[in-house]
Amino acid sequence: MASLKELRARIGSIKSTRKITSAMKMVAAAKLRRAQASAEAARPYAAAMRRMLGELAAATRGEDGAPRLLAGTGQDKVHLLVPLTSDRGLCGGFNSNVHRLTVQTIRRLQAEGKTVRLLPVGRRALNFFMREHADLIVDHVTGVSGKEVPFSVASGLGDKINTLLEAGEIDVCTLVFNKFSNAMLQVPVCQQLVPMVVDDAAKDAEPANDVAQGDVAQYEFEPDEATLLAMLLPRNLQVQIYASLLETAAGENGARMTAMDNATRNAGRSIDSLTQVYNRTRQTNITNELIEIISGAQAV
């Protein structure tokens, strides 16, 4: 059995660990609130963008030579996966969930005979995939999470993907990230960026009175549809990436908050049980000493 001194040291060290985890929990909670606020603030832009894109896509439907961002390259050979993670750990299974889903997707695609390329975002993903699939990495972005996410990160990432696509180096691009549902729960999802999936949900969300007012009136475009579409599509790509980056930032802090809350509680529990062992040991020692004294006295 451990000596009293050892036990005291262990209790002391767990106590300071608990201080750290509870401080991290509080920091994460504050950051989470800010991240959630900025994720919400960014939503109207994305929604308006989807609505405009829906109108435009409808207007240009059936025309030849649609931009690659919308229609893809017409092939399905090279897939680019973009896993979004945080730069720091200590946030539970947050990053490993993304890693797992990405690895599963890589295996599935490779089994189908497709070529896979990786563009990890966040230091955790970079480190992980450097070990596992270093040969697949084409590029990486780190230093994203932590502070507020600037839009320039998303636009830079969008440009990178666009360049790869225009150069014909990739055919399909998919984001892998944690969708933030609440502070306790983040669900890893795959979201296909290229070719664009026109979701009907966005069109349904359009205010009904607009449709009634607009009636049969066709949209005018200035300049023409093709130019507008060519400008809007890269922008849309950036906006979608930005939205997922914000979700990742919010999710990271949510996950860290939950993980640190658990850690704090576990520390408390181990302090309790160690204190009990400590007291019991102390009691035993006293009893032993007494027995020794008494039996010594009796022997005389």
Place this chain on the structure above:
Amino acid sequence: MPIQIEIISPEKVLVSREIDMAVLPGMEGDIAAMPEHSPMMLLLRGGVVALYEGDTVTDRYFVGGGFADITPTRCTILADKAVPVSEISIDTATAQLEALSEAWDKADKTDMTRLSVLQDQILAVRAEIEAGSGAA
């Protein structure tokens, strides 16, 4: 009858209220969004959006390029960047202009797409400086 104006930047919604008219800096010329305007989608250059109530300009915002979606009841501006004209920082803008001119000098003069992107950016920043110094 007023029109609902919304100016949205990627980070947040700057304006969402009812006004009588908005003048937008279209890529091919300024366009006024008024009630009952036919539906229209517009590419914006860097310039100033002026919001009118009655005949007076109540607010002026600088937008650094973007898109506008005009319907009979609504005008949504998706700006790459948007600031109230009174809050334009001329120093930052001037620094930006210098950086851009430098990039222009260095740029490959045969790469037309790169050049036209740079040109649009330079024009937008010049418009920003102009709008900012006009307000000061």
